[in-house]
Amino acid sequence: MADTAAPADPPFRLSMLIYDRRYRGWTIQIVVFLVVMTAAAWLINNTLENLAALGKDFSFRFLGQRAGYDIPQRLIPYTADSTHLRATVVGLLNTLLVSILGCIAATVLGVVAGVLRLSNNWIVARLLTIYVEIFRNIPLLLWILVIYAIFTEALPPPNAFRGEDPAASMVLFDSIALTNRYTAIPSLHATSDPGSLSLGWGVLISWAAVAFVLAFVAAVIAHRAIRRWAKARQEETGARPTTWPISLGLYVVPAVVLWFWFGITVERPVLAGFNFAGGSNVHNALVALWLALTLYTGAFIAEIVRAGILAVSKGQTEAAYALGLRPGRTMSLVVLPQALRVIVPPLISQWLNLTKNSSLAIATGYMDLRATLGGTTLNQTGRELEAMVLMMLIYLVLSLIISGGMNIYNARIRLRER
Amino acid sequence: MSEIHAETVGYTRNTMLPPQPPPQRQSGAILWLRENLLSGPLNILLTILGIAVVWYLVSGVWPWLANSVWRADGLQECRAIITARAGEGTTGACWAVIRERWWQFTFGFYPRALYWRPVAAFGLLFVAIAPILFADERRIRRVVLGVAAVLTLLAMWAVNAPDGWLVAVAAVMVGGLVLSERRPSALLAFSGFYPVLAYWLLWGGSLWQPLMVLAGFFVGWGIYRLVGRGAPILRMVAAVLAVVAWWLWLGPLVAQTLAAALPLAIAAVTSDTFGGFLLSITIGVTAISMSLPLGIILALARRSDLPLVKMLAVTFIEFIRGVPLIALLFVASLLLNYFLPPGTSFDIILRVIIMVTLFAAAYMAEVIRGGLAALPRGQYEAADALGLDYWKAQRLIILPQALKVSIPGIVGTFIGIFKDTTLVTFVGLYDPLKSTADSVRASIAWKGTYWEPYIFTGAIFFILCFAMSRYSMYLETRLKRGDSH
Known part of the structure; x- marks a missing residue:
C-alpha cells in the first residue's frame, strides 16, 4: 500500500470538460442552463415586443377595477360594483366549494362501491362493475353535459309543483324539490340569533356556526385524549376500558345543547308564488357539476379501494384471528392500516384531479375561478396574459397544497424498516 | 390387530360403492x-x-329503446312515428339523427370527396402499430391486420375512394400483412414513415415537406456517424445542430426544388375543416405517441444526478400537473401568440396537439418514474458493474423493466388523454361530443335532440377506451408469463 504513491493529478486540459466524469456533469449543466436561459430570454423578449405592439403593459391593476358583472352563486357578498379581485375570490371559493363537496361525496361513493364490488352477491358485484367501467371509460365532459341536460330538460319547472294535484312532487320526505332551474333544499335558521362574527372584507359568519365548529373541534381533541388514556390503561392492566359511550356523548351532547340553545329550526322549501322560498335554492349548474364530478371520480376511487383491500393478503386476517383478535379489532388494527397505506396516496391524487376537473364548470356555466378570472374578467379587461398567469398560479398553489398534504401523509405512514 | 379385527367384525364390504351425486341443494344452479x-x-x-x-x-x-326510429327527417317526424306506432304519451329514441349526421360526427367539415383519405390514414395506422403493439404474437397480428385491411378497403370503397388509391392502400396493407408474417422487424421502417404519410393524407399538400422533416432525422444520424471520432456528447451536439439547421434552412429549400421537379401533391385541406372523431383521433393518437418518448426523457431527467436538470424536470412536471388542461388549452389559444416572434401564427390544431402532448408527457413521466423507482437497486448496480455507460444502461437494463412495470399506468394515461381530447371544444375546435351535438341541435329539424348524440358518442368513446384497457390487461398477463420462463 505504502509503496504505490498516489498518482499526481494530471494537468487540467480543456477536453477533460467532456471526457472526465468529474467535470462532465458541470459542463452539461452549464450548457443546459445557458440553453434554458436563452430560450426564456427569447420568449420574454417576444412577449414584451408583442405587448408593446398591442400597446399593452403587464400589470395587475385591473384587479382593483369595477367588475360590472353578476355572479349568481356566491359564498361571500358580491355585487356587480365589486372589484375584479373580489370576483376572483368569489370564483376561487366556488371552485373550492364544488371541489370539497365533490371530494367528500366521491370518497363516500367510491368506498361503498369499491367494497360492494368485492361483495359475494353476484348481482350487486356485477352492477358495480358496470358502473365503474362505464364511468371510467367515458369522458367526464359527457357526464357533465348529460347530467346538466337531465336537470334542465327532463325536470319539471318550479310551477309544476303548484296546485292541489301537482304535476311534480318533492323527493326525500318532501324536503328537496328538483326543478329545471334550481334545486330547493332545506336550510337551517337560528330563532335566537346570536349575531354574526365579521371576518372583515364584508364576510360574516353566524356565531352559531362558529360555536358548532368549536364544539366539534373540542370533541375531537377530547376524544383523542380519551383514546390515549384508554391505550395507556390497556398497556398497564391488559384490559381496555369501554370508551365509546363517552366518546359518542362528547360529540352528541354539545351539539344537542347548542341546537336548543340557539333554537335552530329546519326550514323546508315551500312554494311561494312561482318559486320556492324558505329553504335555499341551489343553482343546477352547481348541482349538476357536483353530481357529475362525484359519479366520475367515485368510479376511480372505487377501483382504488378495491385494489387496496385486495392488496392485504388473506393471511394477515387469518393471523390476526389466530392471535385471538375480534373481527372489529382485526379490521381496525391489522387490515385497515395496511389497506390505507395502499389506498390513500392515489385517493389524494384523485382529489387533486377532481379539483382540477372542476374547471369543466365551463360546460354548465357555474361561476368558478375559470369563469370569473379566466372568463368574464379576462374578456372584459382584455388582460389575457395577466389573468391566465394569475389563474394558473392559483390552481398551482391549490394543487401544491394538496400534494404537500399527501407527502406529509406518505412520510408518516412509510414503512420503517429495521 | 388385524386378526382380532377380522374375528370381531362379521361382515366386510370388499367392493367400492359408486360415487353418489351431491344432494340437490348442494349442486348446480341451486x-x-x-x-x-x-x-x-x-x-x-x-x-x-x-x-x-x-x-x-x-x-x-x-x-325508450324499443320505440327506436331509424328513418325520419326531423324530431317532429320521429315523434309522430312513435305516437302512431305505440300510442299517445310514449317516448322513443330517435336514432335517425345519427343516421343523418353520421358524416358530421365522423369527419366534421372535412371535404366529402376526400373522406377516403382519413379512412386510409386510419387503416394504415394499424400496419404502423402492428410491429410495436403485437410484437411477438403472429396470430394476433394476422387477425388484427387482416380485419383492419378488409374494413379499411370496404370503408374506402364506401366513401368512393379513387381506384388508384384503393389499389395502392390495398397493396400497402397486403404488403404489411406479408411482411409481418416473414420479418415483422422490417415493418418498423413503415412505422417510422407513417407519421409523414398520415400527415400528408390528412392535410394534403406536397409530400416533400413532411418528407424533409423526416429526412432531418436521417441527416442528424448521418452527422452523428460522420463525427465518429468525437466524444458522444460532441457528436450529439453536432447532430442536433445539423438537424435544426436542416429543418430551418436547408430542408424547405430542398423541398421547394424537389416539388418544382416532381410535384407529388394532393388537394390541401385546412385545419378548420377537421372535426368529429377525426379530430379526436388525430389529436389523441399524436399526443399518445409523442408523450411516451417525452415522458421517458422527463422521468430520466427527474431522476438525474445533475441538480439543475432535475430541478428543471421537477418544475416542468409539477407545473403541468398542477394546472387543469383547460387552462393549458386556453394558453394555447390565447397566449401562445404572445410568446412567439411578432407576426408568426401557426395552426390551432397543432398548438392544441402540442399542449395536450406536454400535458400527457408530464403525467407519463410520473408513471414511468414510479416504474423506475420500483426497480431494485441491484439492477442499477449490476449495469454499472458491467461497465455500461448511462444511456446503454438505461436502454438495455433499466427502461425495459421499468416500462414493463408501468404498463397499467401508461395505458391509463393513454385513456385519460383520449378522453381529454373532448376538451378542445372550449378553444373552438369541432369535437364530436359537445360541438357536434350543439350544432345538431342548432338546426330546426333536430332542435331538442339531447340523448341520442350523447349516447352515440359516449358509446364510441367507451368502446375505444375499454378496448385500450383490455389491451393493457392482455399485455400484463403476457409479460407476466414471460417472467416465469
Missing part, C-alpha cells in the same frame, strides 16, 4: 343461487336491492 345471491340476510337484502335497481333501469330505458 347451489350457485344459495351461495351468490341468498347466503344470508344481508345478501338477500342486497339481492332484492340489486334486482330493484336493474328493474328500475330496464323499465325506464327499455320502452
Whole structure:
C-alpha cells in the first residue's frame, strides 16, 4: 500500500470538460442552463415586443377595477360594483366549494362501491362493475353535459309543483324539490340569533356556526385524549376500558345543547308564488357539476379501494384471528392500516384531479375561478396574459397544497424498516 | 390387530360403492343461487336491492329503446312515428339523427370527396402499430391486420375512394400483412414513415415537406456517424445542430426544388375543416405517441444526478400537473401568440396537439418514474458493474423493466388523454361530443335532440377506451408469463 504513491493529478486540459466524469456533469449543466436561459430570454423578449405592439403593459391593476358583472352563486357578498379581485375570490371559493363537496361525496361513493364490488352477491358485484367501467371509460365532459341536460330538460319547472294535484312532487320526505332551474333544499335558521362574527372584507359568519365548529373541534381533541388514556390503561392492566359511550356523548351532547340553545329550526322549501322560498335554492349548474364530478371520480376511487383491500393478503386476517383478535379489532388494527397505506396516496391524487376537473364548470356555466378570472374578467379587461398567469398560479398553489398534504401523509405512514 | 379385527367384525364390504351425486341443494344452479345471491340476510337484502335497481333501469330505458326510429327527417317526424306506432304519451329514441349526421360526427367539415383519405390514414395506422403493439404474437397480428385491411378497403370503397388509391392502400396493407408474417422487424421502417404519410393524407399538400422533416432525422444520424471520432456528447451536439439547421434552412429549400421537379401533391385541406372523431383521433393518437418518448426523457431527467436538470424536470412536471388542461388549452389559444416572434401564427390544431402532448408527457413521466423507482437497486448496480455507460444502461437494463412495470399506468394515461381530447371544444375546435351535438341541435329539424348524440358518442368513446384497457390487461398477463420462463 505504502509503496504505490498516489498518482499526481494530471494537468487540467480543456477536453477533460467532456471526457472526465468529474467535470462532465458541470459542463452539461452549464450548457443546459445557458440553453434554458436563452430560450426564456427569447420568449420574454417576444412577449414584451408583442405587448408593446398591442400597446399593452403587464400589470395587475385591473384587479382593483369595477367588475360590472353578476355572479349568481356566491359564498361571500358580491355585487356587480365589486372589484375584479373580489370576483376572483368569489370564483376561487366556488371552485373550492364544488371541489370539497365533490371530494367528500366521491370518497363516500367510491368506498361503498369499491367494497360492494368485492361483495359475494353476484348481482350487486356485477352492477358495480358496470358502473365503474362505464364511468371510467367515458369522458367526464359527457357526464357533465348529460347530467346538466337531465336537470334542465327532463325536470319539471318550479310551477309544476303548484296546485292541489301537482304535476311534480318533492323527493326525500318532501324536503328537496328538483326543478329545471334550481334545486330547493332545506336550510337551517337560528330563532335566537346570536349575531354574526365579521371576518372583515364584508364576510360574516353566524356565531352559531362558529360555536358548532368549536364544539366539534373540542370533541375531537377530547376524544383523542380519551383514546390515549384508554391505550395507556390497556398497556398497564391488559384490559381496555369501554370508551365509546363517552366518546359518542362528547360529540352528541354539545351539539344537542347548542341546537336548543340557539333554537335552530329546519326550514323546508315551500312554494311561494312561482318559486320556492324558505329553504335555499341551489343553482343546477352547481348541482349538476357536483353530481357529475362525484359519479366520475367515485368510479376511480372505487377501483382504488378495491385494489387496496385486495392488496392485504388473506393471511394477515387469518393471523390476526389466530392471535385471538375480534373481527372489529382485526379490521381496525391489522387490515385497515395496511389497506390505507395502499389506498390513500392515489385517493389524494384523485382529489387533486377532481379539483382540477372542476374547471369543466365551463360546460354548465357555474361561476368558478375559470369563469370569473379566466372568463368574464379576462374578456372584459382584455388582460389575457395577466389573468391566465394569475389563474394558473392559483390552481398551482391549490394543487401544491394538496400534494404537500399527501407527502406529509406518505412520510408518516412509510414503512420503517429495521 | 388385524386378526382380532377380522374375528370381531362379521361382515366386510370388499367392493367400492359408486360415487353418489351431491344432494340437490348442494349442486348446480341451486347451489350457485344459495351461495351468490341468498347466503344470508344481508345478501338477500342486497339481492332484492340489486334486482330493484336493474328493474328500475330496464323499465325506464327499455320502452325508450324499443320505440327506436331509424328513418325520419326531423324530431317532429320521429315523434309522430312513435305516437302512431305505440300510442299517445310514449317516448322513443330517435336514432335517425345519427343516421343523418353520421358524416358530421365522423369527419366534421372535412371535404366529402376526400373522406377516403382519413379512412386510409386510419387503416394504415394499424400496419404502423402492428410491429410495436403485437410484437411477438403472429396470430394476433394476422387477425388484427387482416380485419383492419378488409374494413379499411370496404370503408374506402364506401366513401368512393379513387381506384388508384384503393389499389395502392390495398397493396400497402397486403404488403404489411406479408411482411409481418416473414420479418415483422422490417415493418418498423413503415412505422417510422407513417407519421409523414398520415400527415400528408390528412392535410394534403406536397409530400416533400413532411418528407424533409423526416429526412432531418436521417441527416442528424448521418452527422452523428460522420463525427465518429468525437466524444458522444460532441457528436450529439453536432447532430442536433445539423438537424435544426436542416429543418430551418436547408430542408424547405430542398423541398421547394424537389416539388418544382416532381410535384407529388394532393388537394390541401385546412385545419378548420377537421372535426368529429377525426379530430379526436388525430389529436389523441399524436399526443399518445409523442408523450411516451417525452415522458421517458422527463422521468430520466427527474431522476438525474445533475441538480439543475432535475430541478428543471421537477418544475416542468409539477407545473403541468398542477394546472387543469383547460387552462393549458386556453394558453394555447390565447397566449401562445404572445410568446412567439411578432407576426408568426401557426395552426390551432397543432398548438392544441402540442399542449395536450406536454400535458400527457408530464403525467407519463410520473408513471414511468414510479416504474423506475420500483426497480431494485441491484439492477442499477449490476449495469454499472458491467461497465455500461448511462444511456446503454438505461436502454438495455433499466427502461425495459421499468416500462414493463408501468404498463397499467401508461395505458391509463393513454385513456385519460383520449378522453381529454373532448376538451378542445372550449378553444373552438369541432369535437364530436359537445360541438357536434350543439350544432345538431342548432338546426330546426333536430332542435331538442339531447340523448341520442350523447349516447352515440359516449358509446364510441367507451368502446375505444375499454378496448385500450383490455389491451393493457392482455399485455400484463403476457409479460407476466414471460417472467416465469
